[in-house]
Amino acid sequence: MSAPAPVYEGRQRVSASEAFVETLVAQGVTDVFGIVGSAYMDAHDLFPLAGIRFISVAHEQNAAHMADGYARATGRHGVCIAQNGPGITNFVTAIAAAYWAHSPVVAITPEAGSATAGLGGFQETEQLPIFSKITKWQTHVNSPARIAELTGRAFHYALHERGPVQVNIPRDYFYGEIDTEIPRPFRVERGPGDAEAIRQAARLLAEAKFPVIVAGGGVAMADGVAELITLAERLSAPVVNSYLHNDSFPASHPLAAGPLGYQGSKAAMHLIAKADVVLALGTRLGPFGTLPQYGLDYWPAQAKIIQVDADLRVLGLVKKIALGIHGDARAAARAIDAELSARLGERVPNAGRLAEIAAEREAWAAELAAQAGTNEAGRVDPRRALAALAAARPANAMVATDIGNVCSVSNSYLQFDTPNSFFAAMSFGNCGYAFPTAIGAKVGRPDRPSIAYIGDGAWGMSLAEVLTCVRENIPVVAVVFDNAQWGAEKRNQIDYFDSRFLGTELQNPNFAEVARAMGANGYTVEHEDQVGDALRLAISSNRPTVINLRLTQALGDPFRRDAFKPPRRLLAKYAAYSARG
Known part of the structure; x- marks a missing residue:
């Protein structure tokens, strides 16, 4: 559905x-997520006349997650709105997740009335400070006459700075008559970066003995996958995905090695460990995505790193770099390839390197298959379940994953050939993320299946949105990993606290x-043999569906072995408790 043209000009x-x-x-807004509230009801009443679908949700946090999923699936703005005070404070967690996902979410935050601000009235709080560190830009509408101007500017910044913004509007400013003009959107194209830096990057890559490319989320956001493929093929360079951006380079391509980071691909890690030059394209090289995994300290400390990013502030922030390029990932990939073409001429595949990449991929696939555990009566091994889900998933499906042990292990099994297909909570890592994000993605892309992977603990935070899917006819599939535990934290209790389970076992x-109720x-x-059939049936039904997937309690490695130390108990009674085992 496309929005109608504005009803007036000038x-x-x-x-x-x-x-x-x-x-x-x-x-171009056609969908808004939220809960209706008196603070903006006058505007809300106009939504249907304007061709805007209002999707009423069960909880405001989920509205903002839906806006995030919508934005990530479509590349357009995701919009959420709610009642002032408690409705707006419920946005915070989801806006923080959108911030770390670089999602152009516009949070409309109606505020208590301007005439009573500061008096501690009903549902009043200061709504700007709480979002100040998790938005790209904030504005407070200080006069009804500026409501169009400032709202339009927020949309502009959200899209071009790639991140959430906040429009704070006193509730009484939705009323009254004003003389105004509606601002129209305009595009600002990003360039490839400094020409001399592009030439230096091409020289470093041309002279490299074993170049490796890290494809970050910025590649998909810039619609630059095709340009990256051309560049990678010219170099015969293996391409690894940055953490939780498994859709930034097609997994079926012979140069694809899989994702780095927690529960990522050993093939990717072994290959990047050999690099003498790394091109980090559209990625901030976040610390959690480059930590040692599987006992492998794989990051090539001596390699020369070329980092390209549209955000100047992330260049050299996490890793020491040899060259920083402030530019668009797509434009930079095209410009670097043009320079390489002038230097190297026709593309000649490096047969030896292609064989090495293929061997690493095959070895990792075999090792991953060997990690499958044993099924139990009425319960499926998590890795077997994840493999079966991957085999049954349609090629064009979108997948949102929650945080948690089994969901994180799924990083080893999720492969995509299409960008804007994989949505995770990124480094914010909040529970309750996947299902509402999958809902928003489905609203934005109704032509594609949308699947959420959720642990049974996190499912309690978002299952009420099944009602939203039924009411709004949004056919999302939720795969709930039912293993009766908070697995990620239980793993820590097993490894560091002598299996003293406190608060991690579920009924x-x-x-x-x-769901049927x-x-x-x-x-x-x-x-195990029911897993694929259930997913295929759920998708073909074109109805909201919950798959209760009963799993064994087998757990993958913990998130951060380096983040824990053996506990010390100085008081006698606590020392005895610790020794109890």
Whole structure:
């Protein structure tokens, strides 16, 4: 559905709510996520007339996650709105996740009335400070006459600075008549970066004995996968995905080695360990995505790093670099390739390197298959379940993953050939992320299947949105990993606290039955050979579906072995408790 054109051109006298809604229309907004509230009801009443679908959710945090998923799936703005005070504070966790995912989310935050600000009235709090560190830009509408101007500017910054923004509007400023003009969006194209730096990058790569490319989220955001493929093929360079950006380079390509980071690909790690030059394209090289894994300290400390990013501030922030390029990933890849073409001429595949990449991929695939555990009566080994889900997943499906042990292990099994297909909570790592994000992605891309992977603990934070899917007819598939535990933290208790389980064991209902009671489809899976059939059936039904996937309690490695030390108990009673085992 496309938004209708704004109803007027030039400067006109309109109500403040009309000016606000017409600004949304001008920005191409067709969907808004939130919970209705009296603070903005005058504008809300105009949404249907403006061609804007309002998706009423169960909890405001999930509205902002939906806006995030929508933005990541479409490349357009995701918009969320709620009641002032508690409705807005519920946005915080999801806006923080959107910040670390570089999602152009526009959070509309109606505020308590301007005439009573500071008096401690009903549902009043200062709404700008709490978002100050997790937004790219904030604005407070200080006059109804500026509501269109400032709202339009927020949309502009969100898209071009790639991150969430906040538009704070006193609730009384939606009323009254104003003379205003609706700002129209305009594109600002990013260039490849400094020409001399591009030439230096080409020289370093041309002279490299074993160049490796790290494809970050910025590649997909810039629609630069095709340009990266051309560049990688000219160099015969293996391409590894940055952490949780498994869709930044097609997994089926012979140069693809898989993701770095927690539960990533050993093939990627072995190959980048050999690099003498690393091209980090569209990535900040976040610390969690380059830590040792599987006992491998794989980051090539002596390699020369060329880092390309649209955000100047991340260049050289995490890793020492030989060359920084402030530019667009797509434009930079094209420019570097042009320089290499002049230096190297026709592309000649490096047969030896291609064979090495293929061997590493095959070795990792065999090792991964060998890690499958044993099924139990009525329960499936997590790795077997993840492999079966991967085999049954349609090629064009989008997947959102939550945080947690099994969801994190899925990083080893999730491969994509299409960008904007994989959505995770990134370095913010909050529970309850996957399902609402998958909902937003499905609203934005109704032509593609949308699947959420969620642990049974995190499912408690978002299962109410099944009601939203039923009411709004959003056919998302939730795969709930039912192993009756908070697995990530339980693993820490096993490794460091002598298996003293406090707060990590769960008693669950049958979530498939709960889903059916809510009006959705619900399937219970207890055997390995049922996993793929259940996913295929759920997708083909085109209805909201919950798959209650009963798993054994087998757990993968913990997130951070380096983050824990053996506990010390200085007081006698605590020392005795520690020794109890």
